Amino acid sequence: MSAASSQTAPAVIDTSATPTLKHDHGTVPVQTRSERFKSYDPEAFPAVTGREVEWKFTPVDRIRHFFTGELDGSRYPFEQQIDGAAVIEWIDRDDSRIGRAGIPEEPASANAWASFQEALLVTVTGEAVRLHLDRNQLGDTPRAAHTVIHAEENSRGIVLLENSGPAQLDENVEIILDPGAQLTVVTVHEWDDDALHVASHFARLGHGASLKHVAVSLGGSLVRVNPSVHLASEGSEIEAFGVYFADAGQHLEHQVFINHDAPHTRSRVTYKGALQGTDARSVWIGDVLIQQTATGTDSYEENRNLLLTDGTRSDSVPNLEIETGDIAGAGHASASGRFDDEQLFYLESRGIPEEEARRLVVRGFLSDIIQKIGSPELEQRLEDAIELELRGEGASK
């Protein structure tokens, strides 16, 4: 068992609870996250070399088309199911409700922004909304998509974005929470095994708003989902969860950026993944920026990876930048490791065969994230999907 490797964290190392003050630190990052170049115009970005900090773990040649190529930005088919007070509608690209949550920070995002013709607007107004949006017929043509999810003041609900079937999708998703809104957004990726998907999620939270964002990535050749969350008003709160299962040849990437930009904001980021099979790859980058404005902030981010076989590789990079001395807490943990043999032995010593013991441990490892979703049907379905992945019959096989 030696071919598996972990770029930044040799097996199971925890670095936790020691905030690194940016100005105290000897090696200040060349460019802090807040200074990263932003533009709606794909031409404004230099050509991607694959050496950039945000691309260096990505096999960029597989998605070059998304940077500069032509993308079909027309409406696409989807299925919907709405319980409670919410509306789904197509809006024009010059509608003023677009562009309120963030600006692209890389050319794939900018190209999608430049290419979509209409955006899908989801407006949540009620207090017990359950909205389900299913995309399963996107086809093989490279596409651009734009989605705006807007939770009005004090609204509450859960929005499930489920994705399966073929796809060559380059997209942006804006998530806007008005003051007091409490929203859960779950994005599930169970694409066909040759699908490509690059997504930027931009969330902006109002006063006292609370967002739970969950990314579940199981199927697809390359899936890269980057949620950026702007905690722009006092008392806003994000819980960002992710769970992924990469098998042979799959590249699953999540770059999370939490921007604390107001007093008493709180963030919790927990991503967990399992990797199995030759060239199963995962990348997690967790950037947390605590700005001078963000006094009394409380933040913690964590990524854990379980390397189930040889030939897998997971990169896990937590970054914490703190610009104020007055914080309530900031910490991070990152660990990538193999199976705990003692856990396996314990289960086997109770008569449970090795294969089943492995499945039990992995399911246990991932299920605490799944259980946070808040939709029993989806939770059950995802548990089953992970079970299939473990048996080697998953979505992307």
Place this chain on the structure above:
Amino acid sequence: MAVLEIKDLHVSVQTDQGALPILRGVDLRVASGETHAIMGPNGSGKSTLAYTIAGHPKYHVESGSITLDGQDVLAMTTDERARAGLFLAMQYPVEIPGVTVTNFLRTAKTAIDGEAPAIRGWTKEVRESMEKLRMDSSFAQRNVNEGFSGGEKKRHEILQLELLKPQFAILDETDSGLDVDALRVVADGVNRVKENTGLGVMLITHYTRILRYIRPDFVHVFVDGRIAEEGGPELADRLEDEGYDRFVHAANVS
């Protein structure tokens, strides 16, 4: 009646400096219904013996044999040994995040029996056994050993013993870290299983206190990787008074 028999067992562990011998010729025969206490100084190899019987991959058998009713235990995988009727209550039970006690117990029971237990009867059996071991019902929904106190972990081991009904159990310091009441509860549990199933027991311990509750038929003194002396229950009392000095000295000389 079943017999667990260990003959001239030599076991080593792999270290950076090469194979390190730990067990140096262990002979032991345990029959159904018998209780054998195994006592001996720290580091003498008691847990090594327990883990080797259970099939922990860390321990390498150099020579000797372990048989269960004539069947070659060493040829079996760990899970096969458990299904053949061996059970190890561990000195340090392992935490399994995300796996609830309920799920774990049902999975283990299904594996041991070869079929899922009837749900009604099983739920009742688990509940009753937990009550007898004074385990709060909330433990059923907690993750295996996660955040359990030392004593709670030990009770959870005995819960498994009672539910899985093995032929032979090795209890590795199950009494360590138990308060007086818990010791009683755990000992009652072991005695209950013995009575109901004719369990054979290897009881590894440092203290004679538990031997007042679980009466041993034989006491073995384990020193430097082998059994240095054997006797009846009275040997335990002598050890308590005199310590291991006499044996340690003898072992070093030989």
